[in-house]
Structures are given as C-alpha cells and as structure tokens.
Amino acid sequence: MTVLGDGAGSTTRAATQPAARGRSTRAWWHTNTGRRLTFGYLLLAPAALYVLLLVGIPFLFSLYLALSDASVGDQVSRFVGLGNFRAAWEMDTFRDALRNSIVFLVVAAIFKSVLGTSLAFLLLQNFKGKKLVRALVVIPFTLPITVSVLSWKWMYDSQFSVINWFLHKAGLIGGYGSESWPIWLGQPHLALLACIGVNVWRSFPFSAIVLLAGFTSVPTEVLDAARVDGCSFFQRFRHIVTPMIFPILIIGFLFDTVFTLSDLSVVYVLTQGGPGSATMILPMLAYQIGIQAGSLGRGSAIALMLVPLLFPALFLMLRNLKRRD
Amino acid sequence: MSDLQPAPTVQGSVSRRRFLKVTGGAVAGSSLLTMLDARQAPAQLRGTTLRILTWSHFIPAYDVWFDKFSAEWGEKNGVKVRVDHIPHLEIPARMAAEFAAGAGHDIILNNSTILARLYYKTLLDLTDVYDGLGKKYGGWIPAAKSPIEVEGRIYGIPMYYILLPMLWRKDLFEANGLKPPDTWELARVAARTLKPKGSPTGMAFSHCNDANLNWRSLMFSFGATETDASGDHPTIDSKEMREALRFAKALFDEGMTPEVFSWDDASDNRFLASGIASWIHDAISAYRTTESTNPPVFKNTFVGMEPAGPGGKRVSVSAPIVFLAWKFGKNPQATKEYLAHLVDNDKEGMIQSTGYNMPFLNDSAKKPMPIIGADPKLQVLQDFPKIVAFFGYPGPYTPQIQEVALQFVLPDIFTRVARGTSVDDAVKWGVGEYRRIFAKHKRA
Numbered sequence: 001m002t003v004l005g006d007g008a009g010s011t012t013r014a015a016t017q018p019a020a021r022g023r024s025t026r027a028w029w030h031t032n033t034g035r036r037l038t039f040g041y042l043l044l045a046p047a048a049l050y051v052l053l054l055v056g057i058p059f060l061f062s063l064y065l066a067l068s069d070a071s072v073g074d075q076v077s078r079f080v081g082l083g084n085f086r087a088a089w090e091m092d093t094f095r096d097a098l099r100n101s102i103v104f105l106v107v108a109a110i111f112k113s114v115l116g117t118s119l120a121f122l123l124l125q126n127f128k129g130k131k132l133v134r135a136l137v138v139i140p141f142t143l144p145i146t147v148s149v150l151s152w153k154w155m156y157d158s159q160f161s162v163i164n165w166f167l168h169k170a171g172l173i174g175g176y177g178s179e180s181w182p183i184w185l186g187q188p189h190l191a192l193l194a195c196i197g198v199n200v201w202r203s204f205p206f207s208a209i210v211l212l213a214g215f216t217s218v219p220t221e222v223l224d225a226a227r228v229d230g231c232s233f234f235q236r237f238r239h240i241v242t243p244m245i246f247p248i249l250i251i252g253f254l255f256d257t258v259f260t261l262s263d264l265s266v267v268y269v270l271t272q273g274g275p276g277s278a279t280m281i282l283p284m285l286a287y288q289i290g291i292q293a294g295s296l297g298r299g300s301a302i303a304l305m306l307v308p309l310l311f312p313a314l315f316l317m318l319r320n321l322k323r324r325d
Numbered sequence: 326m327s328d329l330q331p332a333p334t335v336q337g338s339v340s341r342r343r344f345l346k347v348t349g350g351a352v353a354g355s356s357l358l359t360m361l362d363a364r365q366a367p368a369q370l371r372g373t374t375l376r377i378l379t380w381s382h383f384i385p386a387y388d389v390w391f392d393k394f395s396a397e398w399g400e401k402n403g404v405k406v407r408v409d410h411i412p413h414l415e416i417p418a419r420m421a422a423e424f425a426a427g428a429g430h431d432i433i434l435n436n437s438t439i440l441a442r443l444y445y446k447t448l449l450d451l452t453d454v455y456d457g458l459g460k461k462y463g464g465w466i467p468a469a470k471s472p473i474e475v476e477g478r479i480y481g482i483p484m485y486y487i488l489l490p491m492l493w494r495k496d497l498f499e500a501n502g503l504k505p506p507d508t509w510e511l512a513r514v515a516a517r518t519l520k521p522k523g524s525p526t527g528m529a530f531s532h533c534n535d536a537n538l539n540w541r542s543l544m545f546s547f548g549a550t551e552t553d554a555s556g557d558h559p560t561i562d563s564k565e566m567r568e569a570l571r572f573a574k575a576l577f578d579e580g581m582t583p584e585v586f587s588w589d590d591a592s593d594n595r596f597l598a599s600g601i602a603s604w605i606h607d608a609i610s611a612y613r614t615t616e617s618t619n620p621p622v623f624k625n626t627f628v629g630m631e632p633a634g635p636g637g638k639r640v641s642v643s644a645p646i647v648f649l650a651w652k653f654g655k656n657p658q659a660t661k662e663y664l665a666h667l668v669d670n671d672k673e674g675m676i677q678s679t680g681y682n683m684p685f686l687n688d689s690a691k692k693p694m695p696i697i698g699a700d701p702k703l704q705v706l707q708d709f710p711k712i713v714a715f716f717g718y719p720g721p722y723t724p725q726i727q728e729v730a731l732q733f734v735l736p737d738i739f740t741r742v743a744r745g746t747s748v749d750d751a752v753k754w755g756v757g758e759y760r761r762i763f764a765k766h767k768r769a
C-alpha cells in the first residue's frame with residue numbers, strides 16, 4: 001500500500017513503485033480472470049473450430065457458389081448475383097420440389113410424432129423381452145440407409161411387392177394387373193406417400209428414443225402426486241410431462257426437421273424424383289443439377305433454398321426454448 | 326580467342342552436335358515404334374502407378390477379366406495398376422470430387438453420362454491415341470466421336486456401347502398369328518393383341534436410363550430429332566415428335582399396365598423373366614439372365630432389329646461407355662499405353678462380356694463378331710453399328726443434352742402424354758425445359 005506524503009512516505013513509495021509496475025505489466029493471461037477465460041476458451045475451441053470448419057466455411061462457400069456461375073468443369077466462375085435463385089424459381093420442377101419438401105416434412109413429422117410417442121410409452125412399460133424390443137426398434141435407424149431403402153424398393157416392386165401380396169391374400173385388393181393393384185412407386189400420390197413411409201420407418205425410433213429419454217427424466221414423485229390429486233393420464237401428459245421435457249422435445253424436433261429436409265437417399269434410391277416430378281424434393285434436385293449435371297452455382301442456389309424454410313422454424317423454436325429457460 | 330571458335334568441319338562430315346541429334350532422334354523414334362508395336366512400356370514407366378476407376382459391369386465375369394487383364398498389363402510393364410469399381414451412377418459425383426481436389430484416378434470410365442465436354446479443360450488430350458487406333462482398325466463407327474470431341478480434339482477413348490434391341494416372345498407371337506416386331510407398328514399390334522391375353526408389353530415411363538434411351542430410339546425412328554447438327558438448338562417441337570408421342574400414348578393405353586411408371590432399369594428384366602412380357606426393348610442382359618432364371622422363356626425369347634418408324638427409319642439409341650483421363654493424372658504416358666492396349670483387346674472384352682459390349686471400331690464390328698456372330702438368335706445385333714446414335718441426335722452429345730437426360734425431361738414428356746396431358750401441352754412444357762437448360766449453358 002502506498003503512503004501519500006514526503007519523507008519516509010516517499011521512500012515507501014519508491015520501494016513500492018517497482019512492485020506496482022510489476023503487477024501492471026503482468027500479462028493479462030497471468031491474472032486469475034485471464035487464466036479462467038483462457039481455460040474456458042480453450043475448452044470451447046474444439047467445438048468452435050468444428051462449427052467454423054465443417055459448418056461455417058461450407059455454408060459460406062455454397063453461398064459464394066450460389067451467387068456465381070460455377071460449374072464442375074471450370075475453375076473460373078463469374079458473379080451472377082441472384083440469377084441462380086431467380087432461374088431456379090422459374091423452374092416448374094423447382095416449385096414441385098419445394099411443395100413436395102414441405103409436404104414431406106409436415107406429413108413425416110406428424111407420423112413420427114404419433115408413432116414415436118406411442119413407442120416411447122410402450123417402451124416405458126415393464127414387460128417380458130423389453131430389452132430385446134428396445135434393441136429391435138433401433139434397427140431401422142442403425143441399418144445403412146441404402147440397404148434398408150433397397151429392401152423397401154423390393155417391397156414396393158410393381159410386380160413382386162410383398163405388401164401387395166399380403167393385401168391381396170387378405171382380400172383387400174385384386175390380383176396383379178387388376179385396377180386395384182397399387183403401383184406404389186408409379187402413381188404420383190402413392191409414390192410420395194411411399195417415400196414418406198420409408199423416412200418415417202427409419203426415423204421414428206429416433207423420435208421414440210428422444211422421448212423415452214425425456215420421460216425417464218421426469219421425477220416419479222411428481223407424477224405420483226398428480227395421480228393422487230386425480231389427474232388422468234392425458235392431464236398428466238399435457239400439464240406435467242410435456243412442459244418438463246419440452247427442451248428435449250424441441251431439440252429432437254430440430255434434429256428431425258433438419259434430417260428430413262436434407263434426406264436425399266430415400267428419394268434417390270426409390271424414385272429419382274419420379275414419376276414426373278411427383279417425388280422430387282429440393283436435395284434431390286440440387287444433387288441432379290449441381291453434381292450430376294455439373295451446374296454448381298444453380299445446384300447450390302437450390303440447396304440454399306432450404307435455409308429460408310428452416311431458419312424461421314429454427315429461430316422460433318430456439319426463442320421459445322430460451323424463454324422457457 | 327581462337328580455341329573458342331567452332332572447329333572447322335569438312336564438307337560431308339558430321340559434327341558432334343548433329344551426330345547426337347540424329348542418333349538421339351533415331352533411338353527415341355525407334356524406341357517409340359518398338360514400344361507401340363510391342364505394347365511394351367518404356368523404362369520410365371517402370372515403378373509407376375496407374376489408378377483406374379470403372380463401373381461394376383452388369384456381367385460380373387467381365388469385371389473379373391478386366392481386373393486380371395489390367396493387373397497383367399501392369400506386371401508386364403512394371404506399373405502398379407489399381408482398379409476401383411463403383412456403381413456407374415456415382416461416377417459423376419466422384420469426378421466432381423476429384424476435379425475439385427485436383428487429384429485422384431488417372432483413368433475414369435463414364436457410362437451413359439459422358440462428362441468429356443464438361444471437364445475437357447482438365448482432361449488429357451487423347452487425340453493421338455484415338456487417331457492411331459482408328460488408323461489401325463479401319464476407323465471408328467460414325468457415332469463414336471459425338472460424346473468425346475470438343476473443338477476438334479478428342480478427350481476420351483470409346484470402349485464399347487450397350488444396345489437395347491427388341492426382345493420378343495416368339496412362342497406368343499406365333500400362337501397369335503403375329504408378325505415379328507420389325508416395325509413399331511407391328512410391335513403395337515402385338516401389344517394390343519397380347520395384353521388382353523395376359524401378356525402386355527412395357528417400356529419404362531420413369532426416371533431411369535432405359536426410359537431415356539428407349540423413348541429416344543422411338544422418336545428418332547419416327548423422324549424426330551433432339552437438336553440441330555450444331556447441338557446448340559433443341560428441335561423437339563416437330564410434327565414427327567407429336568406423331569411419336571401419339572404413338573406412345575396408344576402403345577401405353579393398348580399394350581401396357583401402369584406399372585411402367587414405377588420401373589427402374591432392372592424392372593423390364595424381371596418383367597421378361599417372369600414370363601409375362603410379350604416383348605420389351607432392353608439390353609441383352611435381360612435375355613441372358615432368363616437363361617438361368619426361366620429357361621422356357623429364354624428358349625422362346627428372340628432378339629430383333631430396332632423397329633422401323635413409319636418412314637422405315639431405324640435409330641438405336643445406345644449407352645456409350647468411354648474412358649477419360651485427367652490432365653493432372655500422375656501417369657499420362659502409362660494412361661495412353663494402357664488405353665491403347667485395352668482397345669487392342671476389345672474382342673476379348675466382348676467375349677468376356679458374353680456379347681454385351683459392342684465395339685466402336687469398324688474392324689471389330691465386322692461380321693462375324695465374337696459371341697453374337699455365332700449365336701443365331703443374336704446375329705442380328707451385328708447390323709446395329711450403322712444405326713447407333715446417342716443423346717442429342719443428330720447433334721453431338723453436349724453438356725446441355727446431358728443435363729436434359731439427367732433431369733429425365735424427355736421421358737417426362739412421354740409420361741405426361743401417357744397420363745393424359747395433351748400432346749401440344751406436353752411438347753410445350755418440354756420445349757420450355759429444353760430452352761431453359763440450353764439458355765443456362767449458353768450463358769455459361
């Protein structure tokens with residue numbers, strides 16, 4: 001501590017000055033706060049780097065491509081402004097793909113919610129072979145996607161469909177070649193439904209597992225208390241379980257939305273977007289134009305059209321989540 | 326200083342420099358000739374590596390032969406050859422990745438989707454190999470250049486093409502007093518007659534390569550064209566195209582079932598093998614597979630010439646298979662040597678593919694051709710080389726036509742008509758799609 005005054009005081013000041021200077025020149029990262037911040041940022045760095053390298057840079061690069069006439073065979077590209085977006089919008093197929101993507105997302109989400117919730121409740125119960133059932137339900141999610149979709153392609157075959165065979169044996173449809181014999185991948189509405197069906201089959205175990213994790217985190221005491229108070233099952237679900245697991249629901253929903261909107265494999269293997277453009281979705285169209293036909297600029301513009309679809313939904317969901325926190 | 330002056334030479338004598346030039350040139354020239362003659366690589370190839378990316382052939386035995394053949398060439402020339410097989414639909418994506426990285430395989434096969442015009446700036450100029458092979462084997466068939474020529478240079482070596490002839494059930498035709506489907510009209514009459522008897526026909530109205538090939542064969546045989554000779558302008562808006570569309574609609578209504586809207590490239594194979602089909606228009610692999618899966622069908626299935634259109638014209642749109650090579654490939658000399666050696670052995674390749682691979686060189690296409698020349702049912706395939714065409718006919722196989730094909734615009738025009746859209750509306754839609762794609766490429 002410095003003493004203000006002359007004489008002895010000045011001696012004290014002279015003696016303390018170097019020490020004070022020493023403290024003030026000490027690098028900030030040697031301070032406690034500095035050390036704490038440095039350690040914190042160091043821990044964050046891998047995640048930040050990951051996001052920057054694997055999400056940020058590719059996103060910016062696709063934005064750059066979308067604003068240029070880049071093609072796969074040319075290393076030079078020119079700036080074309082919003083030309084690619086405008087041209088995409090003028091395509092009939094693009095508008096069909098946009099509509100199909102939205103229908104795909106909404107219908108798949110509804111089915112996945114219903115089936116995922118039902119399965120999660122089922123798996124909460126105690127029954128014989130529960131562990132085996134739990135293992136079995138995740139199989140669709142863990143199988144290589146091409147293998148599982150190829151199996152579905154066989155099941156949807158116009159001639160040898162096992163689904164049709166069962167329906168026929170059950171007396172629900174006529175035989176092969178009759179009017180009532182469904183051509184799963186050949187009739188526009190059925191084809192889209194067939195693609196959605198495979199997506200739902202693959203993904204609803206994921207929804208169920210997310211929900212199951214949420215359900216098991218709800219304290220049983222709270223549920224027991226509600227039960228004692230006379231709450232029915234649906235009242236408990238609506239007023240207790242759902243609010244408590246809401247953050248988990250939102251995160252699960254976010255993942256599912258992104259996975260569904262960017263899922264190319266199902267349509268690629270089953271229909272290639274056909275018949276006509278009945279099952280064309282934005283990722284498929286972007287792949288066809290950007291990679292197969294080599295128009296990187298146009299393909300990127302089509303792929304980026306997913307952003308305006310996703311962004312508001314993500315924003316609203318995350319804001320809601322923050323408010324609840 | 327006098328000792329820096331060149332030493333005076335006696336008239337008629339040879340200076341050291343000239344001697345080195347002449348002898349060096351002679352040695353290099355004779356080495357090259359010997360090398361080309363013996364197909365033996367020069368010493369500098371030894372110890373190098375050659376990476377080849379090819380497809381998984383529909384005839385697995387061909388892949389076995391191809392891998393062995395490549396390895397043997399490598400052993401003989403001291404080149405380490407590595408062959409990678411992937412499904413042909415994945416090749417465009419792989420090429421895009423290798424182009425972006427500036428590294429990858431030395432040689433890449435293209436099947437149907439020929440990317441020579443898209444990447445030609447980064448592809449190895451193979452004009453010398455192409456011309457040399459042409460001279461050696463009596464020239465190439467007329468369609469050979471279309472997918473690989475850019476600005477007068479050749480950027481690929483055509484290996485073979487896959488035909489889609491008529492495969493028809495002789496027993497069913499004869500039992501119903503029908504003539505062989507030598508014209509599209511006869512094929513339609515057969516379909517109309519046999520469908521009510523439980524034997525419809527089928528041609529894919531869907532997003533698959535067969536649909537791209539088959540409907541083009543039909544429309545070109547009807548006299549319609551896809552682009553003009555320059556390849557810069559689409560020409561599908563024509564009287565002949567409308568005629569072809571009306572015919573396709575009638576063929577669908579009278580002779581097919583709606584399952585054709587869902588077909589992939591293998592569906593018509595299964596359709597034939599099931600014994601239901603009266604005829605299909607497909608590669609001979611469909612016929613070959615019935616040999617083991619349904620011998621009675623195999624016995625009664627015959628292979629026919631491309632059906633003629635109303636004016637007697639026959640055009641068979643086929644799937645070309647060519648090899649391209651990157652300019653940034655590490656081994657251009659080995660690349661050229663290997664490709665020339667492969668073409669030298671294309672007859673063996675045809676044998677190994679059981680007659681599936683059709684040769685691009687005139688000498689190899691002379692009768693009798695291996696396998697198909699000896700099989701009475703397949704001999705007709707030897708008459709195809711002169712009527713073979715590719716996408717864009719009569720224009721070249723351009724990137725814009727490539728994009729039209731990849732987006733299945735042409736099959737979609739036919740599908741719309743089959744589903745009930747008027748011919749005029751379908752053509753109008755199709756012309757719009759063609760123009761949009763062509764305009765984009767023109768701007769680029």
